[in-house]
């Protein structure tokens with residue numbers, strides 16, 4: 001049997017004539033190249049079905065167009081070309097094409113003090129569209145970090161002060177006694193709570209960028225927060241992390257403001273929405289802040 005004899009249901013007329021906004025496939029397994037790394041990704045590929053009379057789109061043509069992503073570094077130009085291929089293979093049927101790529105970028109991170117390093121993965125998604133010949137691309141990246149509550153830190157410090165008054169009132173201060181007291185849990189009797197937190201960054205990119213600035217954005221975000229989650233950790237690194245947390249006490253509002261001010265300076269970003277989620281250890285619910293920004297038109 002050759003393909004001429006195979007029934008082609010997609011070519012039939014639709015029973016109910018109605019255009020559709022998005023038709024395609026979600027979760028296609030795909031190896032991609034990003035920042036020089038071969039990564040496992042999932043792709044969502046779709047087009048509009050403008051011709052309400054047509055029964056279906058040609059899924060295989062979208063699927064095969066994705067082959068172009070296997071050998072070349074993911075770039076806006078490459079995604080633009082794939083979206084053009086989607087539309088060329090659906091001439092007369094579709095005017096809008098969509099391609100989302102979901103992956104985890106891996107970055108090697110040095111320890112704070114010791115000469116060690118380890119890998120961190122950052123969930124990243126790229127959303128590209130070609131609508132009426134206008135190409136648009138957006139990025140979503142998740143950056144994990146640590147946040148220590150400034151209110152909890154102040155309350156803990158007050159308890160320590162009160163204990164100091166109670167333990168040393170009416171006593172001549174001896175350097176050795178104070179030093180021992182400072183090193184004891186009887187003296188430093190309270191600690192602030194901290195939590196693993198997540199920054200969800202949704203970024204609109206300039207049309208003219210050549211590459212996706214993923215690691216630049218992640219580095220800028222981590223530098224702004226100051227308390228990136230660590231990989232390989234020895235005690236010296238953990239101590240440096242404790243210092244970083246103590247010097248970067250953060251409500252979720254502080255984190256959102258820091259990220260906003262950092263990302264608006266990051267090249268290649270024309271607008272963003274960001275959300276920070278502090279998975280509170282004080283509460284069973286999260287503390288969340290959101291912030292938007294859009295570059296003013298020149």
Ligand SMILES: Nc1nc2c(ncn2[C@@H]2O[C@H](COP(=O)(O)OP(=O)(O)OP(=O)(O)O)[C@@H](O)[C@H]2O)c(=O)[nH]1
Nearest residue numbers: 003008009010011023055056057058059060061062
């Ligand atoms: N349109 C559509 N196709 C589907 C769906 N589920 C599975 N398919 C299958 O996707 C396969 C590929 O479709 P096409 O791209 O039209 O395949 P084809 O007709 O051999 O290829 P062309 O000659 O390029 O059109 C077909 O075997 C369809 O049955 C669906 O929900 N909608």
